[in-house]
Amino acid sequence: MDTWVLWLLLLQIAVPYPQPVGDGLDEVTRLRTEVRAKLREEETIGLEREVEQLVLKQGAWAWGDLLCSAWQHWQVWALAGLLLLLLALWYWGRKRSLRREEHVGNEEEGDSDLDGEESDMEQYRHRANNFGRIVMERIQWPVQDLQEGCTWTRNLMEHFAIYFRRVLSNSFYPVLQGAIGVGSAFEGWSPREQDVVYQVLIPMTPPRGHSFHLELGTAGQRRLRNFHVRVQQECTCTREQQDKNMLCFLHHPEEELRRCQDPSLLHTLCTGSYLDVEKTARWFYQLVRAIWPALLESHRWHLVLLPSRRSCQLKVTNGRESYRIELLFGVRQGNSDVFVSSQPRQAHTSSTIWPESYAVAEMKFFRYIARRAPPDSLHLKCLQFFTRLQLGLGFSTYTIKTIVMHMLSVLPASQWRRRHFVRRLMDISESLRTCVEMRHLNHFIVGNQRLPQGISLPPEVLMARSRNLFHDLEMDPVAHSQAVSQYVDLHHWLKRILKNEQ
Template sequence: TTGLMDNFTAYFGRVLSNSFYPVLHPAIGVGSAFEGWSPREQDVVYRVLVPMAPPQGHSFHLELDSAGHRHGRNFRVHVQLECTCGREQQAGNMLCFLHHPEEELRSNQDPSPLDTLCTDSYLDVHKTARWFYRLVRAAWPALPQSHNWHLTLLPTRRSCQFKVSNGTDSFRIEVLFGVRRDDSHVFVSSQTREAYTASTTWPESYAVAEAEFFKHIARQAPPDSLHLKCLQFFTRLQLGFSFSTYAIKTIVMHLLNAMPVSSWRRRDLLLRLVDISETLRLCVKAKRLNHFIVGNWRLPVDIILPEDVHRAKTPNLFHHLQQQPAAHRQAICEYRLL
């Protein structure tokens, strides 16, 4: 999967090098398939995030949505033109979008993303996804994988999903798009957390930071560490219950961060499973489960966060248990069944 996305990225780099579409950086694997603990191995989705940078003559400015959102913060990506008059000689035939007449620009230069991928000067997720679908369809025949694999594009609005199969094996891949916040491991991304999200809304995503955390643990863990097996076991166990896979993952990340990685060896399996179960019980009782990334000052130093994410009030993933007594009673009942 990683090799396939590397081939796509190399192709995109060649065909987009002289265009004014966003610059696409190498894909970053995120989520359970790349972290090594997929709950349903038969339904694995290989999810990657493709970082985007502004093309020449443009800049991206992230604007925080002032409306409060319990599930996380939302941003908009404002695309602005930059003067390139002083760089026109070095940039070859490029004309400055700000200071050349529109008629001359239309006749001699590819359009700006403001005209192709934006709505009211804000980067549009739906238009970006449609553009990426066209790129994938055009790139596929040129890739070595196309000789032995069949590509099927799957309909989605806020990402690009496709399946590759060869008659025996099949892989499903979801490509998300994101803009990095500063030089951190936090992005605003096309992935949505709610049933409806406006096309110019880009939710803040911590998926890359979480993937970096699992890499950090893997570098330190002994060869017989079972931390991923513990996580996989519990996420499979809770299928059919109201506890989300993300809640179980958050509990395991907190425990991994709080105790030595050497305490997750095979001989400690039962103790760690009890720890996960007891932590879930205490969180349900307290109606509180702290987000692992936001507001956490105890993260490893190699996980880089924007200052406002570091200093933010830690969201409560069990907020709904505080607001809905019936949901709290159900959670207690389901924990006992678990």
């Protein structure tokens, strides 16, 4: 029911009907009036009840409307919140999906880039391999098979050693031990194309009644570690040392010694009390010439003795092949791999000076590298190529060899394969440039406490300060300027050769 209907009913109740007025009321009228009043009262009560019911119903309807309205508002807000939540979830899901797609895209792009990089790397390796192969094919490597030449030389020296022992068994000349292959050929490389020199070092021990004593030279010679080999006569009079065919050089008269016994080593190969290199070399020549006809090789090979003051150089040929061999001789320092040898360091070396030699230790180092290097390692090819490149430009072969030995002790063997050939050549050039600029190149053996096991150094060599091979550049500015100019020429030739090969 509308509100205005409720207000109309309340108005009717509040305003009573007018009473009829008369002069007197009879009983019927009174009763009728009472009945009407009673009916009116009942109607009023009924109306009041209806009004209450209407009010209650209207209140219920109002609360229902209010609750319905509130419910509707909650639904709206709930729906709005739900929509916002769904929108947020959708946005978060979409963002995550986009991120995943972007991540996947990046991975795919990264994989694509990686594949591209791997492809580029493979192409680089392929080009490097081809370039290294082309350079190697165009280089004129030594014609001789170095391994075959080393084997032939060892066999020849073993045959010589048999007769050395026979001829010298009862003499007072140095006792010759088994030859040791040294130098570039026995290290596995050669700076020369064809005329390869096979060097062997023959250790010497003192004969009966003699002893060797190594004496380090003067201050200037100490820096270079040059020695004198002092020969001293020993007493042989005791029963343990006495030989019925030998007289004691110290306690027998000189006349009896000259009449009954060969001269002492001091009277044959020494100058004063020191072993003479040049006299020893001449004695070697005579020994080789005397023994050669007894060897089987003399039937098929022709021997030519080449001139040399401090070694014995010979060449053997058979019409098709030829081998050039240099026999060096030296005295071992204790039980180490370091000798004093007849090989000179300078052009004019006194005949009684025996420079310290590390040739055996260096040969053992290259053998150590060869045992651990892969079959396609080119460390020897790099050394051979670079030493040949710099011939005539002023740097010694030993300088380049020292640089490469330092590099071999730092770079793993896997970094010397064919694809690294050009890179290693440039590294050698860069190392040489640095050494020339700094005027300093450490000797590889002296003072090196990180040599592989199996290479034995005497304590004074192991603990010594490393010797600077560029000491002359440090002392002479003119020599340094010349070395810089020589390096520039060398680097120019290297770049030109590599550019032409590309």
